[in-house]
Amino acid sequence: MDRVRSAFNSMVKSERYSRFTLQPAEDGERHAEVKLSDDAEDSAGGSPSFRPPPRLQRRSTVCYLALGTLLIFVTGYMLGYLSHRNTQAEQRACGSEPEADAGLEATAAPAEDEPQPGAQMDWGDVTRLLTEKLTAQALGKTLSDYDDPRRSAGSVEDTNLANRIFDDFKKVEMNPWTDIHYVQLQTPDSLRPNRVSFGADVFEPTGYLAYSATGKVQGKLVYGNYGRPQDLEVLQNKKVALRDSVLLLRAGQISFAEQVDNAATKGAAAVLIYPDAQDYKYLQDTALYGHVHLGSGDPYTPGFPSFNHTQFPPTKSSGLPKIPAQTITAKMASALLQGIGGPESDASSGFKGGLPGTYRLGGGENVSVEVNNVLVNKEIHNVFGVIKGFVDPDEYVVLGAQRDAWGRGYAKATVGTSVLIELAKAVSEMVEKDGFRPRRSLVFASWSAGEYGSVGATEWLEAYMSSIDKRVVTYISLDGVVMGRGSFVASASPLLYSLLENTMKGVKSSEGSVYEMMGRSNWEAKTMRPMSIDDPAYPFLAFSGIPSVSFHFISPNTEAYMYYGTDLDHMDHLGYQTNHRIGETAALAARFAGQMALRLVHDRLLRLDVSGYNAVLTKAVAQVYRRINQLVQSGQLKGVNPTWLNRARGSFQRAASSINRDVRNSNLDDKEVCRILNGRIMNVEHALLSPYVSPVETPFRHLLLGRGPHTLASIAETTDMEQLHTQLALATWNLQGCANAMVGNIWDLDQEI
Numbered sequence: 001m002d003r004v005r006s007a008f009n010s011m012v013k014s015e016r017y018s019r020f021t022l023q024p025a026e027d028g029e030r031h032a033e034v035k036l037s038d039d040a041e042d043s044a045g046g047s048p049s050f051r052p053p054p055r056l057q058r059r060s061t062v063c064y065l066a067l068g069t070l071l072i073f074v075t076g077y078m079l080g081y082l083s084h085r086n087t088q089a090e091q092r093a094c095g096s097e098p099e100a101d102a103g104l105e106a107t108a109a110p111a112e113d114e115p116q117p118g119a120q121m122d123w124g125d126v127t128r129l130l131t132e133k134l135t136a137q138a139l140g141k142t143l144s145d146y147d148d149p150r151r152s153a154g155s156v157e158d159t160n161l162a163n164r165i166f167d168d169f170k171k172v173e174m175n176p177w178t179d180i181h182y183v184q185l186q187t188p189d190s191l192r193p194n195r196v197s198f199g200a201d202v203f204e205p206t207g208y209l210a211y212s213a214t215g216k217v218q219g220k221l222v223y224g225n226y227g228r229p230q231d232l233e234v235l236q237n238k239k240v241a242l243r244d245s246v247l248l249l250r251a252g253q254i255s256f257a258e259q260v261d262n263a264a265t266k267g268a269a270a271v272l273i274y275p276d277a278q279d280y281k282y283l284q285d286t287a288l289y290g291h292v293h294l295g296s297g298d299p300y301t302p303g304f305p306s307f308n309h310t311q312f313p314p315t316k317s318s319g320l321p322k323i324p325a326q327t328i329t330a331k332m333a334s335a336l337l338q339g340i341g342g343p344e345s346d347a348s349s350g351f352k353g354g355l356p357g358t359y360r361l362g363g364g365e366n367v368s369v370e371v372n373n374v375l376v377n378k379e380i381h382n383v384f385g386v387i388k389g390f391v392d393p394d395e396y397v398v399l400g401a402q403r404d405a406w407g408r409g410y411a412k413a414t415v416g417t418s419v420l421i422e423l424a425k426a427v428s429e430m431v432e433k434d435g436f437r438p439r440r441s442l443v444f445a446s447w448s449a450g451e452y453g454s455v456g457a458t459e460w461l462e463a464y465m466s467s468i469d470k471r472v473v474t475y476i477s478l479d480g481v482v483m484g485r486g487s488f489v490a491s492a493s494p495l496l497y498s499l500l501e502n503t504m505k506g507v508k509s510s511e512g513s514v515y516e517m518m519g520r521s522n523w524e525a526k527t528m529r530p531m532s533i534d535d536p537a538y539p540f541l542a543f544s545g546i547p548s549v550s551f552h553f554i555s556p557n558t559e560a561y562m563y564y565g566t567d568l569d570h571m572d573h574l575g576y577q578t579n580h581r582i583g584e585t586a587a588l589a590a591r592f593a594g595q596m597a598l599r600l601v602h603d604r605l606l607r608l609d610v611s612g613y614n615a616v617l618t619k620a621v622a623q624v625y626r627r628i629n630q631l632v633q634s635g636q637l638k639g640v641n642p643t644w645l646n647r648a649r650g651s652f653q654r655a656a657s658s659i660n661r662d663v664r665n666s667n668l669d670d671k672e673v674c675r676i677l678n679g680r681i682m683n684v685e686h687a688l689l690s691p692y693v694s695p696v697e698t699p700f701r702h703l704l705l706g707r708g709p710h711t712l713a714s715i716a717e718t719t720d721m722e723q724l725h726t727q728l729a730l731a732t733w734n735l736q737g738c739a740n741a742m743v744g745n746i747w748d749l750d751q752e753i
Helices: 002-014 039-045 055-095 099-108 123-133 136-145 156-171 229-237 256-265 330-338 410-433 455-463 494-506 523-527 538-543 571-577 582-602 610-634 643-665 671-687 721-742 746-752
Strands: 019-024 030-035 177-187 195-198 201-203 208-210 215-223 246-250 270-274 289-291 325-327 362-371 374-387 392-402 440-447 472-477 487-492 548-554
Touching (some): 136 582, 201 330, 246 362, 256 270, 256 289, 325 362, 410 571, 472 538, 472 582, 487 494, 487 523, 494 548, 494 582, 610 721, 643 671
Parallel strands (some): 392 440, 472 548
Antiparallel strands (some): 177 374, 487 548
């Protein structure tokens, strides 16, 4: 090359040469153009010292010029060839590096046959892989591994379980982490047992109700059936005094906390709750356990997390009862009913239970109740693992299960924890080995202190609300997913009804799909239940505004698993309820939860139906509308027009229609378009939380599904006209604000809704 350059330079210096440039041609290539000066040009503007060569040398000059052109072409070709050859050599050298660098090469340039991060597997292949991995055998082994005799919240056994779950998540490379809280739990005092005294009978029950008020009270014993508002109204119509009485109630229909709250509202001094033989078919000396906090989380840090050394002023949840409450056995209740006295209950009232003897209403004999429970500080561990999304990793679907229980807690804790573990393993394997690429992230959560009112889960929500409230797409509860076999019930946000129906059709057992199990027709009436306050998914929905779902496989003609909250919740009893097919039913439940979760992380557009709230909202607004019209016509209410609320309902429904219309008319292959639409969809549930109430006083802020004076249900029932006027205005704007949040651009607000 040096010789070529030297010859070329010598030639140029010796030739009559003015300039050459690279000129673009029409075909896009660049060509060398040589321009020679003629005599006229030189005389006009050339250098004075330059003289043209003699005419006799013209032929030789042409030859030199041709040779020079050829040399330029050859030089360019050789330079290009050598440069290209060096590049190929360098690439071959990188490929021959030692194996220690192979991982870096794989990361930088994935193999052609490896799925790309954004590649989406066909949905049929996703469900097939999930079904293949979630087998009865796999679930059976995990159920055996996690079946511990003791697992009370904050105990050594509970912490050991948390560590085992952490290790299982780590084995499948889910980058696990632990969330630690220091909470106050209430337990019986080992030195001073709780007592119930009735005449000569003195009982010391082993069961108890956490977060009961403590102390000793005495009052007239009154039998109040389930303690529902309609039950207490029957007593008042019978002229049975409730103030300062001790209400004897049978468990069921509503939560313990609601029973105690209803009794306290009527002025009762204490509450005794027992399992009646008509509702619970087990031994009469079986003890009941539960809690009576009308809320969730640590009731001594309402609205904020229970971290260690957190400097918050001492406060209590408004949901803590102010009267003592205690569970007793059916045998103890039978003794109380035999001596209760008072008028006999009507057969039509539904007060008659399954215990021997006559069910009388009482009101004449005194009973004494002494509750000596104590508060204890406990360290609890929530354990998490994550499978990160490949497109939108900052959007999460959370699957969670509590692992603590009063006793063995087989159906309540062991099954849910086992389903959680097997789902985590199955999806991790699908990603690592089968090429599944979820768009969004999947978070697997193991909660502690669930028996005390979803304490672990609620503390996590309170701690990280600002980070997760608008990023968690859905929460799927795995608690109690197997209570029997042959039937199915669920509770969910209306946004998830459509996804539930499609999943019921897609998940099949040996008897057919879950949809067929429920008879195909009228599935919603047969399957869906209102989400109760003691549902583990309720804090996510009503406190955090996250679309949530819980579901349960149950035995036909039953509503629940009777051994919940007792020491009898073990493998043998659940085996009887499932025809000894626990592993098979647990695998079916795992596939059901897995298909819901994977559908939400697989599709570009979120499977949340914004029209799902239309019927719920119309019904709630109609109740308020009728109530206000009645009050206005009777003269009790003035200056209030329910049309305001009805207009907000119309805005909500038009906003939902605008989302559906934009979905139909948009290019869903455009990632940015889908992300904008998904953001509008995710706004719905969160925007239904009332911004006008305090999470300390009213934690369940959901306008339609929450609890408190701000809800449409409460507005339709209140007798306080001033409160009705205020709450109606706030609810109207809450609903209108939700409609506004569903519209894409602020300049479309008036035009769209």
